[in-house]
Structures are given as C-alpha cells and as structure tokens.
Amino acid sequence: MPIKPGWIVLALVTLIALWQSAQLSSARRQIAGLQAEIVRLKQELQKGPEGFMLPLPGACLPKTDSNLPGAPREYRKGTNPGFVFTGDDACVPVRFGMGVVAAAGGEVIKAETAYKEITRAEYEALIRAVANGASPEQMDKLRGREVWIRHPGGFTTVYAHLSEIAPGLKLGSKVHKGQWIGRVGNSGTEAALRGRSEGARLLFELWDGEPDKDRYFGQGLTPEMVRAKAKLEFSLP
Known part of the structure; x- marks a missing residue:
C-alpha cells in the first residue's frame, strides 16, 4: 500500500509536536529549578550574611549562666x-531605652504597640498562677511588651521586656537584619x-518554630554547649 504524502506530513507534525512538548517540559523543569533557587537566595538575603546577629550592637553573650537559655x-x-x-x-552596659535591632531579616508577626502594664493585683495573681508551670498565654504576659519576627526557614525571634517599639513597626512589617525595632525596658516586671x-x-529568644510550642535555641544543653553553639550561630569571635 503506497504511503500517501499526507501521512508523511501528519507524521512529521506529530514528531515536531512531541519534540516541542519534550522541550517545553524540560524548560518547565528548568524554570521550576530556577524559581526554587531564587526563593532560596531570597531567604538567605533576608537572613543576612553570617546567620543571625545579637540584638544589641556590640554585645557579647551573657557571662552569667542564669542569663542563658x-x-x-x-x-x-x-x-x-x-x-x-x-x-x-x-560586654556593653544594658540601659533603659537603648536600641534593639532585628537579629535577621523577616516579617513581624507580633508588635505590641498598644501594650499596657497589668495591675499589681494582676501581677501577683499571675505569679501565684505559674507556681507549678506557665502556659503559653502566661509566658506571654511575663515577657511584657514584645516584638516577634518570623524568619526564613521557620525560625522565630522574640524580643521582650521592651519599653518602646519603633514607630511604624506593626504586624506584617518586613524588616532587615540590624534594623532598629525597639528599645530596652523592663515591661512585665515588678x-x-x-x-x-x-x-x-532584654530577653531575646530564638525558636525553631513557634514560641512556647516548639524548640528554643539551647534547649537541653549545658551552659558551655550553649555558648559554643551560639558562637557558631551568631558568628561571634
């Protein structure tokens, strides 16, 4: 049976379509790979060079064990x-009103701009209530005025006992590493x-996940191990 010219054309069209489809699939995979790399690079850029920094410029790790995680x-x-x-x-004198900065880039998920101190009666009732352990809600009150920042990779930093939050900082604000976010205070204390x-x-917490529900930096470690790990995570000398 002779091959008709139309069949040849149809076969060529089919082959071209298959080739184009294969090329398109390959291009899509390449684009997906590039998009994933862009996301990764954006996350690294947000986090900033050399990981996290301490939230008080010039500070070193607390020297007293009771001030460590x-x-x-x-x-x-x-x-x-x-x-x-x-x-x-x-290493630096921590004084009321000194500036606090973001340890890394990210998004503000809590900024207690309307914070008000609880009354003495409420404070005393709170201390009695936590005598056998504090719930996440009670921990929140004990921290005073706070800012929480969510970072790439699911990490969250908490900045507590603040006297003031930087003007304009609010839920959803994007911040960069080293940006001023508030001032040292003693909110939540007697x-x-x-x-x-x-x-x-300043109480500074780094959580791998959600504060008071997941794991905090240094959990389960000795003071020596906390300091060794912190020197790597915060790029300290």
Whole structure:
C-alpha cells in the first residue's frame, strides 16, 4: 500500500509536536529549578550574611549562666527560653531605652504597640498562677511588651521586656537584619509596675518554630554547649 504524502506530513507534525512538548517540559523543569533557587537566595538575603546577629550592637553573650537559655526559673518550675541581656553582663552596659535591632531579616508577626502594664493585683495573681508551670498565654504576659519576627526557614525571634517599639513597626512589617525595632525596658516586671526604670533588660529568644510550642535555641544543653553553639550561630569571635 503506497504511503500517501499526507501521512508523511501528519507524521512529521506529530514528531515536531512531541519534540516541542519534550522541550517545553524540560524548560518547565528548568524554570521550576530556577524559581526554587531564587526563593532560596531570597531567604538567605533576608537572613543576612553570617546567620543571625545579637540584638544589641556590640554585645557579647551573657557571662552569667542564669542569663542563658536553659537556666532554671524556679518561680514557675521551668527554664529560661532565651538570652537575658542586663546590667554589665554582656560586654556593653544594658540601659533603659537603648536600641534593639532585628537579629535577621523577616516579617513581624507580633508588635505590641498598644501594650499596657497589668495591675499589681494582676501581677501577683499571675505569679501565684505559674507556681507549678506557665502556659503559653502566661509566658506571654511575663515577657511584657514584645516584638516577634518570623524568619526564613521557620525560625522565630522574640524580643521582650521592651519599653518602646519603633514607630511604624506593626504586624506584617518586613524588616532587615540590624534594623532598629525597639528599645530596652523592663515591661512585665515588678519595677515596671512601680513606674521605675531599674532592672532594664532584654530577653531575646530564638525558636525553631513557634514560641512556647516548639524548640528554643539551647534547649537541653549545658551552659558551655550553649555558648559554643551560639558562637557558631551568631558568628561571634
């Protein structure tokens, strides 16, 4: 049976279509790969060079073990989930009103701009209530005025006991590494109830996930191990 010219044309058209489809599929895979790489690079750019930084410029890790993650907190039968910068314990004098910066780039998921101190009666009731352990809601109150930032990779940083939040910073704000986000204070403490500025501190937490529900940086480690790991994570000398 002779091959008709139309069949040849049809076969050629089919082959060309198959080739184009294969090329398109390959191009789509390449585009998907490029898009994934762009996302990864954007995340690295947001995080900033050399990982996280400490939130107080010029500070070093707290020298006192009780100011490190994992230190016991007997009054609530728990542990400290972050670094406490206070007094002269971290290479720079920590004073009421000094600036706090973002440890890495990300998105603000909490900014308590309308924060108000609880009353003394409420504070005393809270301390009694946490005597055998604090819930996430109670921990939130104990931290005073806070800013939370979600970072690439699902990490979250918490900045607590602030006296002020940077103007314009709000839920959904995008911040870059080293950006000013607030000021050191003592909110959530007894001194704040008395309207005093003594006992200024910054509680800084790094969570692999959601605060008070997932794992905090240094959890389960000894003070020596926390310091060794922090020197790598925060690119410290």
